[in-house]
Amino acid sequence: MNALERHRKLTTIWASEKGFKGWFSTVNHTDLGRMFLVTAFFFFIIGGLLAMLIRVQLATPHSAFAGPEIYNQIFTMHGTIMMFLFAIPTFEGLAIYLLPKILGTRDLAFPRLTAYGYWCYAFGGSMMLIAMVFGIAPNGGWFMYPPLSSAIYSPGINTDFWLIGITFVEISAVAAAVEITVSILKYRAPGMSLDKMPIFAWYALITALMILTGFPPLILGSVLLEVERAFGFPFFQADLGGDSLLWQHLFWLFGHPEVYIIFLPAAGVISTILPVMCRTTLLGYGWIVAAALALAFLSFGLWVHHMFTTGIPHMGLAFFSAASTLVAVPTGVQIFAWIGTMWKGRPELRLPMLHLLGFFFTFVIGGLTGVMVAVVPFDWQAHDTAFITAHLHYVLFGGFVFPIFAGIYYWLPHVTGRRRFFRLGELAFALVFIGFHVTFLAMHWVGLLGQRRRIPTYAPEDGWTAINLISSVGSFVLAIGIGMILIDVILHVLTASRGRRNPWGAGTLEWAMPTPPLAYNFASLPHITSRDPLVDQPDLAVQLARGEGYLGTPRNTWRETLTVDIASGKPDMHVIYPSNTRLPILMSAVTGVFFVSLLLKFYWTVPVAVIGVTILVWRWVWGLGRGADLAPLPIGHGITLPNAGMTARSPGWWGSIFLLTANATFFGSLLFGFAFLWTVAPGWPPPVWFDPSMTELGAGLSGAIIGPIAMRLAKSVNSKGRSSITGATMSLFGAILVAVASAAMMWRTPSPVDHAYGATLFVLGGYGLFHAVLAMLMTSFLIARIVRGFTSAVRRAEFSIIGLWVDYTSVIGVLILLAAHLPGVLQ
Amino acid sequence: MKDVFRILIAPLVWFASFSAVYGLHGLMCGHEMSGVVFGLPLERAYLVAAYVCAIAVQMVLLVALYSSRIASPSPFVRFVSHATGWVGLIATIWSLVPVVFTTYCG
Ligand code: HEM
Ligand SMILES: [Cu+2]
Numbered sequence: 001m002n003a004l005e006r007h008r009k010l011t012t013i014w015a016s017e018k019g020f021k022g023w024f025s026t027v028n029h030t031d032l033g034r035m036f037l038v039t040a041f042f043f044f045i046i047g048g049l050l051a052m053l054i055r056v057q058l059a060t061p062h063s064a065f066a067g068p069e070i071y072n073q074i075f076t077m078h079g080t081i082m083m084f085l086f087a088i089p090t091f092e093g094l095a096i097y098l099l100p101k102i103l104g105t106r107d108l109a110f111p112r113l114t115a116y117g118y119w120c121y122a123f124g125g126s127m128m129l130i131a132m133v134f135g136i137a138p139n140g141g142w143f144m145y146p147p148l149s150s151a152i153y154s155p156g157i158n159t160d161f162w163l164i165g166i167t168f169v170e171i172s173a174v175a176a177a178v179e180i181t182v183s184i185l186k187y188r189a190p191g192m193s194l195d196k197m198p199i200f201a202w203y204a205l206i207t208a209l210m211i212l213t214g215f216p217p218l219i220l221g222s223v224l225l226e227v228e229r230a231f232g233f234p235f236f237q238a239d240l241g242g243d244s245l246l247w248q249h250l251f252w253l254f255g256h257p258e259v260y261i262i263f264l265p266a267a268g269v270i271s272t273i274l275p276v277m278c279r280t281t282l283l284g285y286g287w288i289v290a291a292a293l294a295l296a297f298l299s300f301g302l303w304v305h306h307m308f309t310t311g312i313p314h315m316g317l318a319f320f321s322a323a324s325t326l327v328a329v330p331t332g333v334q335i336f337a338w339i340g341t342m343w344k345g346r347p348e349l350r351l352p353m354l355h356l357l358g359f360f361f362t363f364v365i366g367g368l369t370g371v372m373v374a375v376v377p378f379d380w381q382a383h384d385t386a387f388i389t390a391h392l393h394y395v396l397f398g399g400f401v402f403p404i405f406a407g408i409y410y411w412l413p414h415v416t417g418r419r420r421f422f423r424l425g426e427l428a429f430a431l432v433f434i435g436f437h438v439t440f441l442a443m444h445w446v447g448l449l450g451q452r453r454r455i456p457t458y459a460p461e462d463g464w465t466a467i468n469l470i471s472s473v474g475s476f477v478l479a480i481g482i483g484m485i486l487i488d489v490i491l492h493v494l495t496a497s498r499g500r501r502n503p504w505g506a507g508t509l510e511w512a513m514p515t516p517p518l519a520y521n522f523a524s525l526p527h528i529t530s531r532d533p534l535v536d537q538p539d540l541a542v543q544l545a546r547g548e549g550y551l552g553t554p555r556n557t558w559r560e561t562l563t564v565d566i567a568s569g570k571p572d573m574h575v576i577y578p579s580n581t582r583l584p585i586l587m588s589a590v591t592g593v594f595f596v597s598l599l600l601k602f603y604w605t606v607p608v609a610v611i612g613v614t615i616l617v618w619r620w621v622w623g624l625g626r627g628a629d630l631a632p633l634p635i636g637h638g639i640t641l642p643n644a645g646m647t648a649r650s651p652g653w654w655g656s657i658f659l660l661t662a663n664a665t666f667f668g669s670l671l672f673g674f675a676f677l678w679t680v681a682p683g684w685p686p687p688v689w690f691d692p693s694m695t696e697l698g699a700g701l702s703g704a705i706i707g708p709i710a711m712r713l714a715k716s717v718n719s720k721g722r723s724s725i726t727g728a729t730m731s732l733f734g735a736i737l738v739a740v741a742s743a744a745m746m747w748r749t750p751s752p753v754d755h756a757y758g759a760t761l762f763v764l765g766g767y768g769l770f771h772a773v774l775a776m777l778m779t780s781f782l783i784a785r786i787v788r789g790f791t792s793a794v795r796r797a798e799f800s801i802i803g804l805w806v807d808y809t810s811v812i813g814v815l816i817l818l819a820a821h822l823p824g825v826l827q
Numbered sequence: 828m829k830d831v832f833r834i835l836i837a838p839l840v841w842f843a844s845f846s847a848v849y850g851l852h853g854l855m856c857g858h859e860m861s862g863v864v865f866g867l868p869l870e871r872a873y874l875v876a877a878y879v880c881a882i883a884v885q886m887v888l889l890v891a892l893y894s895s896r897i898a899s900p901s902p903f904v905r906f907v908s909h910a911t912g913w914v915g916l917i918a919t920i921w922s923l924v925p926v927v928f929t930t931y932c933g
Contacts, residue, residue: 185831194830195903286903290910297838297914301845301922313932315852315874318925319845326921330914567830567901675850679857 001553003545006523009554014106014519016580025580027111030517032118033097034415039122040089045486046129047081050074052479055439059472061460071456072139073158077132079142083258084166085125087400088211091265092117092176094407095204097415099180101510102198104189104528106521106561109182109651111577112584112620117175119588124168127596131161138162141454143251144225146236146244151229160599163226168595170219174662177211180204182654186563186573189509190550191528193569198508198531199282202289203268206296210261212658213300216666218254220673221247224763230601233752233759235673241756243681245310246673252303253669260299262396264292266403267334270356273410274338276506277353278345281532284337291330291337298327308379317376324374331367335360350504351420354429355406362398362436366391369444384454387447390440397436405432405485410504412492417515419499424488431481438474442467501541507532512541524552524636525562528569550636562635563644563651574633574641575651578623587616618781624652625790625798650797656804667767667812674760674819686757688750692824696744700817703737704810707775710734711803714782721793728782731806735775738813742768745820761820768816775809778802830899833908837888837915841922844881848923851877856932874926881923885916 001009016026026032053074057065066074096114100107108114131137138158140149149159184205188197224235225247234240236247275282282288304312304320338360347353369391373379382388409425412418446467451458458464502511512534513521524547530536537543547553550571551560559577564570594609596602625645632640644650678684714727746765750758782802785791791798855870862869889912891897899905 193901193903195901286906287910290907290914293834293907293911294838294914294918297842297911298918300842301918313852313856315925315929315931316849318929319849319922322925323845323918323922326918566828567899567904676853679854 001547003523003547006547006552006554007518007545010520010523011518013554013557013579014559016519022580024585025582027107027115027578027580027584028519029096029100029108029111029114030519030521032114033093033095035118036089036093036096036121039118039125040086040093043081043085043089043125047078047086048479048482050078050081052475054078055472055475057456058458058468060469061458061462061465063457066456068456069139070135072141072454073132073135073137075454076138076141076162077128080128080138080162080166082396083142083262084169085121085128087262087396088173089121090404091204091207091262092121092173092180094265094269094404095180095208096176098411098510099183099201099204100187101513101517101521102508103184103187103201104192104509104522104526104533105183105187106525106559107187107577108179109187110179110655112581113175113179113655115584116588117172117179119585120175120591121169121172123588123592124165124172124595127165127168127592127599128161131158131165136161143255144247145251146225146228146247149225150236151232157599160226160229163222163229164595164599167219167222167226168592170215171591173211173215174659177208177215177662178655178658180208181212181658182651184208185566186651186654187561187575188564188569189526189528190562190564190571191569192564194567195286196528196531196569199271199285199288200268200508203264203271203292206292207261207264207268209661210257210264210296210299212662213665214254214257214261216254216662217250217669220666220669221250221254224250224673226598227759227763230598231753233762234754234756235677235759237756238682240754241677241681241683241686242759243677243756245307245680246676248307248310249303249676250669250673252306253300255306256303257296257299259395260295263399264296266359266400267292269403269407269410270338270359271334272508273352273406274341274356275345276410276504277350277356278342278347279505280341280345281507282337283340283344284333285531287333288337291333294330295327295334298323298330302327305374305379308376309383321374321376325371328367328371335364351425351429352406352410354426355402355409358429358433359398359402359406362394362402366394366398369394382447384452385447386443386451386453389453390443390447393436393440393443397440405429408485408489411510412489413499413503414510414515414517416493417499418492418495419497419503420488420492421495421497422488422491424484424491428481428484428488431477431484433481435474435476435478435481439471439478440474442471442474446471502534507535509533512544514541514545520559522549523547524549526550527637550639552636555633562641571635571639571641573644573647573650574635575644583616583620587613587620590616614777618777621781625785626795627789629792629794645797646794647797648800650801652797652801653804656801660804660808663808670760670764670767671815671819674764677756677760681756683755684757686750686755689757689824690745690749690761690820692821693744693748696741697817697821699737700741700813703734703739703741703772704813704817705734707731707734707738707806708803708810711779711799711806715796715799715803718791718796718799719793723786724791724799725783725786728779728786732776732779732783735772735779735806735809738809739769739772739776741817742766742772742813745817749820764816764819768813771805771809771812775806778805830901830904830908833892833897833899833904834911837885837892837908837912838918840884840888841881841915841918844877844884844919845922848874848877848881848926852926852931870931871926874931878923878926881919882916885912885919888912889916 016022016028057063184201227233228235234242236242236244301323305324446464451464523545526549561575562571563573565572590612597605630643632642634640710727710730714724718724742765749761752759752762864872892908892912
């Protein structure tokens with residue numbers, strides 16, 4: 001087979017549907033990455049327009065441009081859009097587009113999940129836009145503090161849009177994070193051990209892990225607040241055993257890591273581009289990896305620095321103040337590694353490099369003002385002033401937008417296969433840089449003069465007029481600059497001058513392919529021996545196109561790739577991907593029905609949506625199995641690999657591990673909330689305790705023990721080639737017992753609207769019931785698979801996956817039941 | 828997976844002990860307590876004891892990560908796990924040092 005035939009054959013196997021129909025059925029990471037990025041930039045423009053409205057309003061005192069109600073919506077939506085609909089999805093889009101290419105494989109771990117995530121983002125984002133068009137957008141600030149956001153002070157639907165819409169969007173973040181984590185750990189080119197991974201992959205891995213542990217507290221907070229608003233469960237009401245500070249804890253437990261979730265991918269872009277712009281290699285690879293890890297961890301110990309003014313005891317403040325100063329160290333390590341890289345190389349002032357310099361200058365200032373506000377007494381002065389807004393924009397714009405602009409200009413030739421023709425970019429950079437600093441330096445200043453944030457207007461006597469005008473003029477210069485970048489990019493996409501491959505002379509794998517990229521990325525997969533494969537093997541691209549790598553011969557109509565051992569990069573499984581399908585968009589539409597029903601309080605369509613999603617998920621996973629055993633397959637170079645469905649640690653198992661990590665964080669946050677209310681909130685102990693029942697407790701606990709044991713039994717019987725149906729059925733029975741005990745707990749809990757104690761128990765019981773029902777569905781699925789002959793001693797992947805979920809259900813079931821029954825027993 | 832674990836363990840334990848000490852502090856401030864141990868008020872004694880424990884655990888971890896029996900075969904993972912091991916230790920010492928000298932519950 002020659003290169004052209006191979007290309008034709010692979011294209012028929014891998015191509016998405018032609019035309020715009022393809023958008024709805026594609027599961028290809030290149031398509032979806034581009035869709036993510038375009039959508040995210042659309043939201044960036046919207047968020048930017050809102051920022052312009054803010055600056056118009058504040059340009060002069062007593063401005064009549066927008067009243068307070070509209071102004072509240074504008075700044076809330078500006079912050080919300082920028083954080084949730086621009087920054088995070090931009091990371092997701094970049095990672096989805098780039099990772100398989102840079103790791104030397106053909107797609108991400110779960111292609112249909114990528115698509116599902118995208119559609120959840122698109123639909124959830126549209127919900128927010130619709131709210132804005134109708135003038136009922138969220139208006140409580142991007143962190144939605146109760147009691148302001150409670151049903152009493154914000155009776156309208158505005159806040160519900162935020163709580164429900166953002167949760168919908170978060171599904172896409174969690175989906176992408178699971179996807180990215182598994183892809184980086186398992187889906188790499190053979191030979192790419194951890195130390196040979198491109199640095200961007202390290203950053204993306206760390207960011208994805210942070211999303212998995214950072215987002216669940218926010219999702220939990222949103223669920224609790226929405227339940228409080230809709231049904232009156234008093235989680236955040238101090239007079240009924242709740243505490244509004246619980247929201248602040250949950251929000252910032254997410255919110256501070258969020259800042260690093262935004263910064264780290266940008267740092268990944270910088271670490272990738274900077275060495276190329278300086279014609280050298282990255283200085284201190286190992287140090288950078290360690291610093292990024294340290295930063296990720298430390299960022300989870302800082303959240304209370306957003307709550308310095310809430311009256312927390314001194315020692316609590318001191319812990320978080322100390323931890324906050326500590327993050328400067330790993331950040332410093334990274335900055336010095338970058339400076340060292342520039343020092344050692346020969347920097348060339350090409351366009352991406354300009355934006356990187358813009359980053360350095362801006363981010364360092366933002367970091368310094370950050371250290372200032374980490375000092376408690378200073379923060380008491382500056383809190384909630386324009387100084388803080390200025391600081392956060394130095395960090396976010398400096399630390400994210402500049403690097404992303406650098407990334408856009410760097411990878412644009414890869415996306416389009418073209419050369420930049422017009423030279424608008426340099427001028428645009430100058431305008432953005434100047435405009436940004438004028439706008440926000442002025443805001444630091446006026447903040448120190450006492451201008452509070454989020455005020456719709458001010459009086460001439462305040463003496464802030466001139467500074468605000470300067471700031472607003474600056475912001476328009478900035479906007480013109482961003483507009484020019486947009487035009488530059490559009491012109492680039494439209495002008496037809498073909499560029500050469502690898503225009504920057506980079507060493508990473510994404511340039512070892514024709515541009516724009518093909519649906520299958522690589523005609524055959526490379527073997528990696530160094531961190532810069534293209535430097536060592538300049539003709540790698542040609543070799544791969546000739547099919548000299550792995551999996552160079554298309555087989556059947558399979559979309560094939562392989563996975564590797566995490567640490568060593570030795571190939572360990574053969575994977576066949578699913579192909580084009582509309583299932584993801586359909587499923588996210590039905591998921592959307594669920595959220596919209598909650599929003600509009602059409603409670604009778606909620607169960608319909610839930611059943612719909614269940615059926616679709618069933619179809620989704622049913623399609624994965626095989627009716628017969630598959631012998632190990634040759635992948636070239638004399639290596640044979642087992643197919644993933646014939647292993648115990650299949651991609652689905654890995655995906656479950658990380659989804660359960662996020663889930664466990666959610667559950668942990670719920671327990672934290674319970675403990676927090678119990679010990680800190682006023683109004684405890686509750687008027688009545690839960691009435692313990694030995695029958696319910698006993699039934700639940702025995703179910704929790706039977707389930708996992710029976711599952712293990714089923715697994716071992718199956719591996720001996722005998723029928724595992726008894727074990728699976730017993731496991732189902734165990735799950736039913738847990739479900740009954742949880743349901744009974746919800747039923748009998750002290751009235752959840754009278755005290756936060758009953759409310760929390762109700763939610764805990766609901767969590768247990770949800771998982772028990774999930775375990776019931778999964779074990780029923782397994783039984784159906786066994787009956788239909790989809791399992792065998794070799795085809796055993798599903799036992800391990802379902803086993804994980806059964807185990808998890810038991811652990812949380814036991815904890816939940818004990819939390820409810822024990823206090824009463826001990827009383 | 829073992830290598831991933833080696834890299835993550837020390838900071839994870841830091842996070843656990845940081846939360847635990849913060850939680851302990853919150854718990855004690857929620858419940859009145861009195862008593863003196865070694866000339867220290869009971870609250871302070873508990874906090875300092877927890878602090879010392881947390882540091883000791885980090886030191887054990889660090890020694891383990893350096894020991895040839897537990898360390899990773901890959902030099903790169905060894906390097907990163909040593910670095911994160913030090914991060915865990917230093918972060919524990921620094922972020923919890925307020926238990927020694929700051930007033931509690933006020
Ligand atoms: C495009 C240029 C931008 C301008 C001119 C701008 C301007 C502003 C201004 C003036 C405020 C203060 C509103 C007030 O306190 O009354 C604000 C708030 C905020 N901005 Fe921006 N911004 C820009 C870009 C961004 C970006 C890129 C992000 C994040 C990635 C961001 C995130 C936020 C957040 C989180 C708030 C706080 C909203 C709140 O108080 O609820 N902004 N912005
Ligand atoms: Cu923070």
